[in-house]
Amino acid sequence: xxxxxxxxxxxxxxxDTSALLGYASNRPGIxxxxxxxxxxxxxxxxxxxxxxxxxxxxxxxxxxxxxQRIADHPACQLVPEPSAMADLxxxxxxxxxxxxxxxxxxxxxxxxxxxxxxxxxxxxVGGQVLNLVIGIKDGWKE
Amino acid sequence: xxxxxxxxxxxxxxxxxxxxxxVAPGAAEAVSAARSALDQALRCAPADIExxxxxxxxSAAQRRRSVA
Numbered sequence: 193x194x195x196x197x198x199x200x201x202x203x204x205x206x207x208d209t210s211a212l213l214g215y216a217s218n219r220p221g222i223x224x225x226x227x228x229x230x231x232x233x234x235x236x237x238x239x240x241x242x243x244x245x246x247x248x249x250x251x252x253x254x255x256x257x258x259x260q261r262i263a264d265h266p267a268c269q270l271v272p273e274p275s276a277m278a279d280l281x282x283x284x285x286x287x288x289x290x291x292x293x294x295x296x297x298x299x300x301x302x303x304x305x306x307x308x309x310x311x312x313x314x315x316x317v318g319g320q321v322l323n324l325v326i327g328i329k330d331g332w333k334e
Numbered sequence: 335x336x337x338x339x340x341x342x343x344x345x346x347x348x349x350x351x352x353x354x355x356x357v358a359p360g361a362a363e364a365v366s367a368a369r370s371a372l373d374q375a376l377r378c379a380p381a382d383i384e385x386x387x388x389x390x391x392x393s394a395a396q397r398r399r400s401v402a
Contacts, residue, residue, distance in 0.1 A: 231341025306375035
């Protein structure tokens with residue numbers, strides 16, 4: 193685990209691959225979600241960082257740099273898969289057929305926090321998306 | 335949890351990093367709406383999470399049985 197001082201107990205939000213790509217392109221919705229943490233932390237699964245770097249347009253090195261920039265964010269904790277949740281991770285990876293979605297969901301469950309994403313529907317199980325999933329909006333409105 | 339001073343420092347550092355990268359602070363209304371979404375997500379019922387985990391475990395077990 194890397195990041196600023198403070199344990200994972202201060203984490204209130206997990207960001208997934210789509211959120212990282214949104215951050216990399218300075219989409220407003222993700223910036224506002226990070227701002228409202230008010231000094232608490234957000235966590236990013238290492239697997240999501242790896243996928244976001246792979247998906248960032250190869251013709252735009254700035255996009256890759258921007259994804260890497262998340263690691264330097266003062267509120268960011270980079271987290272590998274919790275070994276205590278390995279079985280659950282394997283089951284979610286099998287269900288979603290995507291390791292990065294499984295990593296983000298299992299980490300949010302493990303930490304008891306929210307999950308911010310631009311692809312909320314991808315987290316549906318039996319047609320339902322858990323309340324802990326926040327579908328990030330570019331135009332937040334009450 | 336971190337103490338108030340640590341949280342304040344982190345919040346200031348967050349704003350500084352966003353400003354450094356040319357990101358304007360979010361509009362107050364938008365940040366407030368994002369905060370509401372976050373608060374609601376943090377109230378997710380453990381029973382709902384357990385029910386989802388059970389469903390995913392059963393599905394994965396079924397898949398393993400069908401492959402075996």
